[in-house]
Each structure stands twice: as structure tokens, then as C-alpha cells.
Amino acid sequence: MKTEGAVEKVIAGDVRTVARLIRDIDDRIPEVRDVLKALYAHTGKAYVIGITGAPGVGKSTLVDQMVNHYRQQGKSVGVLAVDPTSPFTGGAILGDRIRMQRHSLDEGVFIRSLATRGHFGGLSHSTRSAIDVLDAMGKDYIIVETVGVGQDEVDVVKSAQTTVILVIPGMGDDIQAIKAGILEVGDVFVINKADREGADKTFNELRQMIDMGHHKYEEGKWKPPILKAEAVFDRGVTELLDTIDKHRGYLLEKSRGKRPGRSKERVREELAEMIKNRLVQEVVDRMVESGEFEGAVDTVMAGEKDPYTACDDLLLPKLRALK
Amino acid sequence: MGIDRKLRVMVAKPGLDGHDRGARIIARAFRDAGFEVVYTGLHQTPDSIVTAAIQEDVDMIGLSSLAGAHMYLFPEVVNLLREKGVDDILVVGGGIIPDDDILKLKAQGIKEIFTPGAKLDDMVDWVKSNVKPRSI
Numbered sequence: 001m002k003t004e005g006a007v008e009k010v011i012a013g014d015v016r017t018v019a020r021l022i023r024d025i026d027d028r029i030p031e032v033r034d035v036l037k038a039l040y041a042h043t044g045k046a047y048v049i050g051i052t053g054a055p056g057v058g059k060s061t062l063v064d065q066m067v068n069h070y071r072q073q074g075k076s077v078g079v080l081a082v083d084p085t086s087p088f089t090g091g092a093i094l095g096d097r098i099r100m101q102r103h104s105l106d107e108g109v110f111i112r113s114l115a116t117r118g119h120f121g122g123l124s125h126s127t128r129s130a131i132d133v134l135d136a137m138g139k140d141y142i143i144v145e146t147v148g149v150g151q152d153e154v155d156v157v158k159s160a161q162t163t164v165i166l167v168i169p170g171m172g173d174d175i176q177a178i179k180a181g182i183l184e185v186g187d188v189f190v191i192n193k194a195d196r197e198g199a200d201k202t203f204n205e206l207r208q209m210i211d212m213g214h215h216k217y218e219e220g221k222w223k224p225p226i227l228k229a230e231a232v233f234d235r236g237v238t239e240l241l242d243t244i245d246k247h248r249g250y251l252l253e254k255s256r257g258k259r260p261g262r263s264k265e266r267v268r269e270e271l272a273e274m275i276k277n278r279l280v281q282e283v284v285d286r287m288v289e290s291g292e293f294e295g296a297v298d299t300v301m302a303g304e305k306d307p308y309t310a311c312d313d314l315l316l317p318k319l320r321a322l323k
Numbered sequence: 324m325g326i327d328r329k330l331r332v333m334v335a336k337p338g339l340d341g342h343d344r345g346a347r348i349i350a351r352a353f354r355d356a357g358f359e360v361v362y363t364g365l366h367q368t369p370d371s372i373v374t375a376a377i378q379e380d381v382d383m384i385g386l387s388s389l390a391g392a393h394m395y396l397f398p399e400v401v402n403l404l405r406e407k408g409v410d411d412i413l414v415v416g417g418g419i420i421p422d423d424d425i426l427k428l429k430a431q432g433i434k435e436i437f438t439p440g441a442k443l444d445d446m447v448d449w450v451k452s453n454v455k456p457r458s459i
Contacts, residue, residue, distance in 0.1 A: 016409075019380040023457070027328050090329070091354035097375060098364035104371040104378075111378055115359050117329075 007038045013137050015110065021133055022112055025126040028281060036129055039136040044259045046078070046135040048142045049244060050160030052122060052182065055148025057166045058192040060099040062231040062240075063145050067103050069241055070141050076108040078134035081145040082123050085115040092116075096145060110134060122146035122153030125277055128270070131159055151181040158269050162247045164188045164240070167206070169198035183209060186224050188243050190236070194228035203228070222250050283318055328456035333381040335363045335372045337400070340390035349385065349417065352443040353450070369399040376404075376412055383454045388418040393428065401432040413454055417441070 009017035024032045049066075051059050060081065067077050081096030094113035103109040114124040123146060134142050146156050157163050165186035183206075191202050206226050217223040225243050229236025255263075287293040296310040305313070334350045336343050343365055353360045361379045363372060376384050386397055397416045404412055416428060417437040425436045434453065437446055 015377055019378050020457075023331070023380040085359075086354060089355050090357040092359045093350055093354050094359060094361045094379075095364075097361060097379075101363055101367065101371055101375070104374045105368075111375070113361050113379060 006035050010035075010039060010133060010136050011042055011138070018110065018133055018137050019112070022114075022126065022130045025129045025133070026114065026117070026124065032129075036132060039132060042136040043132045044135065046131075046139050046142045047162075047248060048131055048135075048144065048160045050144045050146065050156035050163040051166060052146040052149050052153070052156050052163065053166030053192075054150070054168075054171065057148075057168045058231045059145050059148070059166055060096045062166060062190070062192065062229070062237070063096075063143050064100045064102070065231050065234050065237045066143060066241065067100065067109055068234075069237055071103070071106060071108055075140040076138065077110075078137065078139035078142040079109070079111040079145065080114055080127055080130050080134070080142065081111065082114045082116060082127065082147050084147050085117045087118070090117075110137070110139065116147055120153065121155030122149045123155045123159065127155075128159050128273075149182060154182055154185045157185040158266065158273075161251060162187045162244050164190055164244070166190050166192050167202060168193045169196045169202045171202070187222065187247050188240065189224055189226040190240060191226065191228045192231050194236070195230055199228060222247060283315075287314060287318075330358045330383075330450070330454060330456050331361065331379065331381045332358050332383045332385060332450065332454070333361045333363065333372070333376050333379060334385045334387065335367050335375075336365045336387050337367050337369055337372060337396040338388060338390060338392045339366060340388055340392070341365060342389045343387070345389070345417070346385075346387040349387070349443070349446065352447060353385075356447040356451070358450070369396060369403055372400055373403040373407065373409075377407065377409065380457075381412060382456055383413045383415065383450065386414065386416045388416065388420075391419075393418060393420055394424055397428055397433050398431040405432075411457065 006017055006021065010021060021032060021035060051063055053059055063079060063081070067079060070077050079100065081094070083092055083094045083096060085092045092115035094115060096113055097111060100111055103111065112130065114126060114130065116124050119125045123144070127144060131142055131144065144156055144160055146153065163186055165182065165188070167189065169191065189206050191199055191206070203226055210224055210226070227236055227239050227243060229240060231237065292314060296314050299305045300307050300310050332353055334346050334353070336346055350360045350362050361375070361381060363375055372384065372386070384400060386400060388396060393416060397414070401414050404414070413434050414432065415435045415437070416433050420428070420436055420438055428436055435449060
């Protein structure tokens with residue numbers, strides 16, 4: 001990807017350029033950094049919504065309906081749908097599109113499937129930059145669908161302005177609801193497949209969990225609403241969009257009209273993550289490529305070194321060189 | 324820095340054919356070969372397949388058809404790619420396809436046709452040696 005030309009094309013909404021750029025980000029092509037640097041000034045206009053929840057709760061189906069609603073409002077939409085990479089082969093089946101293919105001929109919609117490629121946290125390492133690209137491309141809304149998550153994959157919160165947590169009835173008792181992790185990060189909860197038995201019980205458990213944290217919601221703070229939906233029949237989707245809108249209004253008020261949801265904390269987080277990724281890429285990946293890493297593995301396997309010493313021996317010379 | 328381009332392929336079912344077991348098995352074999360496989364699901368039009376392939380920036384489209392409409396559907400995908408100025412997405416097909424049709428399809432730009440009895444390993448090898456991930 002050549003920097004000159006690419007930036008203009010992305011801003012003009014050129015689909016091929018955008019698609020290739022996201023590929024280059026995914027493949028960690030160093031040149032994309034210059035494109036991203038130049039694009040950054042054109043970001044900040046899109047509203048980013050995160051959709052997360054366990055496998056099979058209906059994330060893709062809900063995203064499909066949301067896209068439909070936003071299109072009826074005349075808004076353009078970008079979708080980033082993340083699916084898991086095999087830890088054994090590095091391959092992946094990216095199947096989130098299946099539920100969204102009706103939008104494939106709509107030029108106002110750009111859908112991209114991403115594989116996690118070993119990144120934990122529910123997103124791929126490329127997701128944040130891909131959001132920037134779709135933002136610069138001029139999408140009004142960007143919907144990020146995480147992999148099916150368990151309890152601890154909360155990365156999406158760092159990238160989205162509104163995080164929607166999707167649950168279905170009958171997924172565990174009230175102890176699950178007080179555990180730390182994913183349930184702490186929702187701005188909106190949606191009980192999908194709400195026609196199923198146990199929806200009211202799930203509702204009450206979530207309500208209690210949220211109420212227990214009532215001290216957090218003083219002075220007009222946002223208290224996560226709980227909605228019921230049947231995404232496949234488009235029930236509850238209008239209400240969800242209204243609620244997301246309210247949350248957006250709340251964030252706007254809080255940020256006094258500046259880029260909503262962009263706190264110092266978030267910038268700190270973003271920058272730390274970027275430095276960490278870059279460090280791994282520049283230091284660790286090079287060790288693997290040069291064969292030093294495999295050499296160290298062999299010395300530990302042969303019992304010549306303990307892993308702590310092997311780690312020191314590999315890393316310390318590199319760190320000294322950095323000084 | 325060595326660049327690790329990962330192969331991205333699309334497995335698609337064009338037309339009104341409701342049988343996707345074969346396509347799923349092939350998608351799975353490609354996954355196990357380390358490719359990223361975008362699966363579109365059933366009942367796609369050539370248009371929707373091409374648009375999706377461009378958005379997904381895949382290196383290859385694998386079309387599956389068991390319902391006899393391959394002579395229209397497969398070349399149409401190639402034509403649409405050409406129309407859109409895309410020359411770096413390779414198209415292959417698979418399904419119940421008579422020998423006579425295979426030659427005609429290849430003449431129309433379908434790179435390879437896999438028929439019943441084709442071995443998964445052979446298909447994976449074919450992809451690895453014929454589909455090159457994009458240059459930078």
C-alpha cells in the first residue's frame with residue numbers, strides 16, 4: 001500500500017483501497033503506519049457500537065437488523081465482524097457474513113470479517129485501526145461484533161462508544177451475574193431470544209446486578225438499561241437503537257461536545273496497547289524469525305537452562321541495546 | 324521484518340442450490356490448511372459474491388454448484404470481477420459438472436474445476452501452489 005493516493009482514496013470511500021488497507025493492517029505491513037497516521041486527522045466522526053456476548057446468542061443476526069434500521073434512516077454503516085482463528089493451524093472460518101449478506105449489494109454498507117489471529121480479548125489486533133479506516137471512509141456508524149466471548153474478553157469496550165451485551169435466557173444463575181468481567185462493561189444489556197423460557201428471570205438477575213452497583217450511578221450517571229429482543233423477528237431493535245442514541249447523547253453531554261467517549265483514560269489505554277504491540281512485533285517476532293527463540297526452547301527442553309534464565313538470556317541483551 | 328501474508332479465500336454457493344455440505348467440508352479443509360475462509364452461505368447471486376469478495380479482499384473465490392446452473396453462474400462471477408477491474412482474485416469451481424462443461428468453463432476464465440471424488444489434500448495443494456497471497 002502506497003501512502004500517497006491511498007489516503008485520498010480512503011476518504012473518497014474507495015472500497016478496494018479500504019479492503020486492501022485493512023488486509024495490510026491485519027498482515028502487519030509496516031508501511032500502513034504512514035497511511036494510518038495521515039488518516040487519523042479524518043477520524044472521529046463515526047459512532048462506534050460494540051456488540052458482544054457468548055457464541056450463539058444472536059450477535060450477527062442483531063447486527064444485520066441494526067444495519068437495516070440505520071440504512072432506513074439513511075445512515076451509512078461499517079461492520080467489523082470478528083471470528084476466532086484456530087490455535088492449531090492459524091486458519092479460520094469467517095461466517096458472520098452469512099447473516100448479513102442481504103446488505104452486500106448496498107453501497108452504503110461495508111462489511112469486513114476479521115480473524116483473531118491469536119489475539120485475546122474478543123477482537124483482532126487490527127480492529128482498532130480498521131475502525132479508524134472505516135471512520136475516515138465516512139461511515140456514520142461502525143458496528144463491531146466480537147467473537148463469541150466468555151467472561152473476560154472486554155477489549156471491545158476500549159474501542160466502542162456504546163457497548164451492547166447480548167445474553168439469552170437460561171445462561172447461568174445470579175452468581176454468574178456478580179462475577180467480574182464482561183457484565184461490568186455493558187452500557188446496554190439486551191436479552192435476545194426473549195420468547196424463551198426464563199427471560200424474566202434473566203431480566204431480574206441482571207437488574208439486581210446493576211442495582212447492586214447503584215453507588216456508581218449517582219448524579220445523573222448512565223445506568224445500563226436492560227432490553228428484551230427477538231432479533232431474528234426484528235423485535236426490540238428499534239428500542240435498542242433509541243437506547244444507543246440516548247447513551248450517545250449522555251456521552252456527548254459528558255464530553256461537552258467533544259469527541260464522545262474519548263477520555264484521557266482511553267487514550268492512555270490505546271497508546272499503551274499500541275506500544276505493546278509494536279514492541280512485540282519489533283522484538284519478539286524478530287527473535288522468532290532469527291531462530292533465537294527456537295534455540296532457547298531447545299535449551300530448556302534439553303534441561304540445559306531453566307525457562308527463567310532462558311528468558312533473561314534472550315531478552316536482556318535486546319533491552320540493553322534499546323537503551 | 325518478514326511479512327506473513329495469510330491466504331484469504333471465499334467459499335460461496337451461487338444460485339438456488341440448497342446443498343452446502345460439500346462447500347462446508349471444503350471450507351473446513353481450507354481452515355485446517357491455515358487459510359482464512361470467508362463463508363457466504365447459500366443462495367448468493369454472482370453480484371453479491373463479487374461485492375463480498377472485494378470487501379473481504381480475498382485471494383480466491385471457490386464456487387460450489389450442484390444444481391446445474393454452473394454454466395451461467397461461474398462465468399458471470401468472472402465477468403463481474405473483470406467489469407470491476409479486479410484482476411487479482413482467482414476463481415475456481417466445484418460440484419457436479421460434466422467433462423464437456425469443464426473445458427468451456429476453463430476457457431471462460433475459471434482456473435480449475437473440482438468434481439466429486441476430488442481429494443481435499445489435492446485441493447489444498449492446488450490452492451497453495453496456484454494462489455499467491457498479494458504482494459505489497
